Amino acid sequence: MMARKVLALNGDEAAAYAVKQCKPDVIAAYPITPQTIIVERLSDFVADGELDAEFIAVESEHSAMSACIGASAMGARAYTATASQGLALMYEMLFVASSFRLPIVMSVANRALNSPLNIWNDMSDTMGARDCGWIQIYNENSQEVYDFTIQAFRIAEDHRVLLPVMVCHDGFVVSHSTEGVEVLSDGEVDSFLPPRDPVYPLDVEKPVTIGCVGVPEYYPEIKYQQEVATKKSIETIKEILREFNESFGRSYGIVEEYRTDGAEVALLTIGSISGTAKEAVDEMRAEGKPVGLLKLRLFRPFPIEALRKSLSGLKVVGVVDRHISFGSCMGGALNMEVRAALYEMKDRPHVMGFPTGLGGRDIRVEHFLKIIDELLMIAEQDALEEEYKVVGCRGPGCIGP
Amino acid sequence: METWEEVTFAGYILEPGNAESYKTGDWRSRQKPVINQEKCTFCLLCWIYCPDGAIIRKEGEVEIDYYHCKGCGICAYECPSGAIRMRSEMEGE
Numbered sequence: 464m465m466a467r468k469v470l471a472l473n474g475d476e477a478a479a480y481a482v483k484q485c486k487p488d489v490i491a492a493y494p495i496t497p498q499t500i501i502v503e504r505l506s507d508f509v510a511d512g513e514l515d516a517e518f519i520a521v522e523s524e525h526s527a528m529s530a531c532i533g534a535s536a537m538g539a540r541a542y543t544a545t546a547s548q549g550l551a552l553m554y555e556m557l558f559v560a561s562s563f564r565l566p567i568v569m570s571v572a573n574r575a576l577n578s579p580l581n582i583w584n585d586m587s588d589t590m591g592a593r594d595c596g597w598i599q600i601y602n603e604n605s606q607e608v609y610d611f612t613i614q615a616f617r618i619a620e621d622h623r624v625l626l627p628v629m630v631c632h633d634g635f636v637v638s639h640s641t642e643g644v645e646v647l648s649d650g651e652v653d654s655f656l657p658p659r660d661p662v663y664p665l666d667v668e669k670p671v672t673i674g675c676v677g678v679p680e681y682y683p684e685i686k687y688q689q690e691v692a693t694k695k696s697i698e699t700i701k702e703i704l705r706e707f708n709e710s711f712g713r714s715y716g717i718v719e720e721y722r723t724d725g726a727e728v729a730l731l732t733i734g735s736i737s738g739t740a741k742e743a744v745d746e747m748r749a750e751g752k753p754v755g756l757l758k759l760r761l762f763r764p765f766p767i768e769a770l771r772k773s774l775s776g777l778k779v780v781g782v783v784d785r786h787i788s789f790g791s792c793m794g795g796a797l798n799m800e801v802r803a804a805l806y807e808m809k810d811r812p813h814v815m816g817f818p819t820g821l822g823g824r825d826i827r828v829e830h831f832l833k834i835i836d837e838l839l840m841i842a843e844q845d846a847l848e849e850e851y852k853v854v855g856c857r858g859p860g861c862i863g864p
Numbered sequence: 865m866e867t868w869e870e871v872t873f874a875g876y877i878l879e880p881g882n883a884e885s886y887k888t889g890d891w892r893s894r895q896k897p898v899i900n901q902e903k904c905t906f907c908l909l910c911w912i913y914c915p916d917g918a919i920i921r922k923e924g925e926v927e928i929d930y931y932h933c934k935g936c937g938i939c940a941y942e943c944p945s946g947a948i949r950m951r952s953e954m955e956g957e
C-alpha cells in the first residue's frame with residue numbers, strides 16, 4: 464500500500480478537509496471563533512468547485528441548524544459547525560434535530576460561554592447541551608478530529624442510529640494548532656462512507672408529516688423510542704469504530720486507557736487536556752507512583768459498561784471536567800455522570816472532580832501533578848473530603864493559579 | 865394504543881390526509897345536545913353558532929356530529945324553538 468499523505472492541518476482545517484471528503488449536500492453555517500476556519504475552508508472548497516454542495520450563508524446559528532434540519536429531513540447529507548454562543552443560540556433546534564432523528568453532523572470548537580466575554584477554550588458549551596439528544600464525541604488533536612468527523616457521518620446515517628452527532632474539539636488548543644494529519648484518500652473515504660440512504664426522503668408520491676403535535680397519549684412512547692435508539696447506538700458506534708480501526712490502521716477506543724496496568728489511582732480526562740495529563744502520568748510513573756489515565760471519547764451516549772470495566776480495581780479516580788455545572792453536587796457534568804455510573808458497583812473507587820481550565824486558563828503538567836498528589840492522598844486515607852475542587856483558580860478552596 | 869415499539873419512527877405521520885379519521889369526540893363536557901325534530905323549524909341558527917361545526921345540515925333537518933361536539937350548549941341556548949335539550953351523558957340515549 465502506498466504511504467498515506469500527511470497534511471499540516473489545524474483542528475478546524477482537519478474538520479473541513481474531512482467534511483469535504485464526506486461530500487455533504489448542504490452546509491449551512493455561521494462563522495464564530497474558534498470554529499471560523501472550518502466555515503471559511505468549506506466555503507472556499509465550494510467556491511473553487513472542489514466540493515459540490517449547497518453552501519447556505521445563514522444569518523444566525525438558529526437558522527444554520529434550522530436549514531440543516533430542513534435539508535436533512537428531505538434526505539440530504541447536512542453539516543454545520545459552531546461554538547459557544549452559537550451553540551447556545553441553536554439550543555431550541557438541537558432538540559428538534561435529534562427528535563426528528565436526523566443524521567446531521569456538527570463540529571464544535573469548544574469555547575467558554577459569556578459572561579464575562581471569553582473566546583477561549585472550555586466545554587461549557589457542549590456540556591450544557593448534553594441533554595439535547597445528540598451523540599457527542601470529544602477529540603484530543605487534529606488527527607482525531609479528522610478521523611472522527613468521517614466516522615460521525617457513518618454513525619449518524621446508520622439506520623440503527625439515525626441521530627445527529629456533535630464532533631467536538633477544543634478551541635485554539637486544537638482548532639488553531641497545526642499538526643501533521645495522516646489523511647485518507649478520497650477513494651478510501653468513499654468506500655467507508657457510502658452516499659446517504661434516507662429512510663423517508665422527500666417524495667411527493669409518499670408524503671410524510673414530520674414534527675406534528677405529540678399529545679400526552681403519544682409523547683412518552685415517541686420519546687422512549689428515541690431514548691432506546693440513543694442508548695443502543697453505542698453498539699453501532701463501537702462496530703463502526705472497529706471497522707475504521709481495522710481498515711485504516713488506527714487504534715481508537717470508546718474509553719482509552721493509558722498506563723493503567725497496576726494503577727491504583729487514575730485521571731479521567733476528556734479532550735485535548737489528556738495530552739498534558741499523560742505527561743504528568745509519565746512523570747509520576749518514573750517516580751514509581753501507581754498512576755494511570757483514562758480518556759473518554761464518547762460522552763453521549765455515556766459508555767457506562769466500558770467505564771465501569773476500566774475503573775474497577777482502581778482506588779481513586781480524579782475526573783477532570785472542563786466546565787462548572789453551577790450549583791450541582793459534583794462540580795462538573797462528567798464527574799456527576801461518572802459517580803452516578805459507579806454508584807451500584809461493588810468496591811467502587813473514590814471519585815473526586817477537578818473542574819479545570821475554565822475560559823482557556825492554561826493547565827500545565829504541574830497542575831496535574833498536584834491533582835495526582837491529591838488522589839494518592841485519598842488512596843492512602845481511603846476517604847474523600849471534598850467532592851470536587853476547581854483547578855487553575857486563585858483563592859481559597861482551589862488549586863491555583 | 866401503540867407501544868413505543870409500535871408508534872411510527874419518531875412519530876412521523878406516514879399517511880397523508882389522515883386528519884379526517886382523527887376523532888376528537890372522545891371527550892365532551894358531561895352533557896350532550898339532543899334535537900327534537902318535531903320542534904325544529906330548520907332555521908339553522910344552531911348550525912351557524914356551533915363553534916365546532918358539529919351541526920350537520922341535512923335535507924330539511926339538522927343532526928349532531930357527536931364525534932366533534934364538545935357539549936358546550938351554545939346550540940341549545942341559541943335555538944329559538946327550544947328544539948335542543950342538553951342531556952346528561954349519564955341519562956343514556
Ligand code: SF4
Nearest residue numbers: 914933934936937939
Ligand atoms: S353543544 Fe356546542 S359543540 Fe355541541 S353541537 Fe351544540 S353548539 Fe356545537
Ligand code: SF4
Nearest residue numbers: 904905907908910943
Ligand atoms: S336552532 Fe333550533 S330550530 Fe333552528 S335549526 Fe337548530 S335545532 Fe332547528
